[in-house]
Amino acid sequence: MGGINLNRNNRVLMLVLLILLFTATTTNAISITKNPKVDWLIERGFVTGDSGGFRLNDNITRAETTKMVVEVGGLGEDVEEFKYLDSMFNDITKNHWANGHINTAVINQLVNGYPDGTFNPSKNITYAEVIKMLVVVNGDIPDTSNYSGSV
Helix, strand or coil: CCCCCCCHHHHHHHHHHHHHHHHCCCCCCCCCCCCHHHHHHHHCCCCCCECCECCCCCCCEHHHHHHHHHHHCCCHHHHHHHCCCCCCCCCCCCCCCCHHHHHHHHHCCCCCCCCCCCCCCCCECCHHHHHHHHHHHCCCCCCCCCCCCCC
């Protein structure tokens, strides 16, 4: 990670800060070049943008969050190996930009999708889904007994 060695707790903290930045609704709080926290994330490749740029005021999707959790959680080295594997989800193709990250998240039990066999990569992520992923990537086992949604 560019010479900086962050322990797992610091990586999780950075991801939480990233999520807060992406969900902020004020336009003056987020700027690609004027926000050192966002710049730090961009410089290290945790946030890469797409054809529309960084879209910092947009909601964050399940695929985008999965990519960031995998990278910040120190699992990014597996992505290249897993990006050509068939997905267990019927709505993720081998050429989907996040296939490697999603496969890595599945293999590491960070996500499990929906009962109908989909992942819904473009769906906005919920707080419950983010929290579950952060708990698992931190090495803990979440209690989901009172949660009826999917992650």
